[in-house]
Amino acid sequence: MMNTDWQPTACILCECNCGIEVRLGEDGHTFDRIRGDKAHPASQGYTCERALRLNHYQNGTNRLLSPLRPVRRAGFTGEGLALGEALFDGIVAGHHGITFSVDEWADVSPRVQTEDGLIHVHIAEMVDKLRALAEEPEFTSAEFPLVLSAGERRSFTANTIIRDSSWRKRDADGALRVSSEDAAACGVVDGGVALISTRRGSAQVSVEVSPMMQRGHVSLPNGMGLDEPTAAGSPRAGVAPNELTSSDDRDWIAGTPWHKSVPARLEPIG
Numbered sequence: 001m002m003n004t005d006w007q008p009t010a011c012i013l014c015e016c017n018c019g020i021e022v023r024l025g026e027d028g029h030t031f032d033r034i035r036g037d038k039a040h041p042a043s044q045g046y047t048c049e050r051a052l053r054l055n056h057y058q059n060g061t062n063r064l065l066s067p068l069r070p071v072r073r074a075g076f077t078g079e080g081l082a083l084g085e086a087l088f089d090g091i092v093a094g095h096h097g098i099t100f101s102v103d104e105w106a107d108v109s110p111r112v113q114t115e116d117g118l119i120h121v122h123i124a125e126m127v128d129k130l131r132a133l134a135e136e137p138e139f140t141s142a143e144f145p146l147v148l149s150a151g152e153r154r155s156f157t158a159n160t161i162i163r164d165s166s167w168r169k170r171d172a173d174g175a176l177r178v179s180s181e182d183a184a185a186c187g188v189v190d191g192g193v194a195l196i197s198t199r200r201g202s203a204q205v206s207v208e209v210s211p212m213m214q215r216g217h218v219s220l221p222n223g224m225g226l227d228e229p230t231a232a233g234s235p236r237a238g239v240a241p242n243e244l245t246s247s248d249d250r251d252w253i254a255g256t257p258w259h260k261s262v263p264a265r266l267e268p269i270g
């Protein structure tokens, strides 16, 4: 019988972690339907097309069916969960990195599933779009002179750390990073607060003037802006990238909103 229950969960395919709801098929394993979760505080029902293809990624017939063999070749042993535990222990103990997978060419080439067994780099649908890049109009404007990366991966924004903010040892607010030149030009200071604005919306951010940033380019970390229920309420730290990005400005082929190149403006507050 068809399962009509929708289960809330989250898409983990990128840093936005949009809320989704899934309905399982009769086998209790495949996803029969996937939709955005309107009750999710950050994504509010939005998903890009990647989340809607989760069943393909998880259950597609061309997926890698023997991922354990390369792990065993790397020297890890055990059956079922024990193999995963051995890999985890190896990663924790290997302070300078470990080899976790050893592939062989004989296993690799059958994964290319084109009829002639070759990888085709000439993709006709993309040729015109690639040519048009040379003529691309100016990206920034007087109104939005900066380029915002709304979703930079940082040391303390791994997904598991975001779930419990007390695990984040630095950058508690998920500060906006800006070069010293842009900070001076915009009138913002290290440790201060500022307003970042895009065509989609505005958000208050704390500022970190950083030598890592190039002039004209500011960044916010991925995965922030989540409510974290506690006994004292549901404080929210940082900015959800989806609040500054728009599905009007999106990748033409995948439909994913641009997160790493959002025209933006930075202004001091107070």
Ligand code: SF4
Residues within 6 Å of the ligand: 011, 012, 013, 014, 015, 016, 017, 018, 046, 047, 048, 049, 050, 051, 256
């Ligand atoms: S933007 Fe798309 S891929 Fe990223 S979390 Fe949301 S639904 Fe998933």
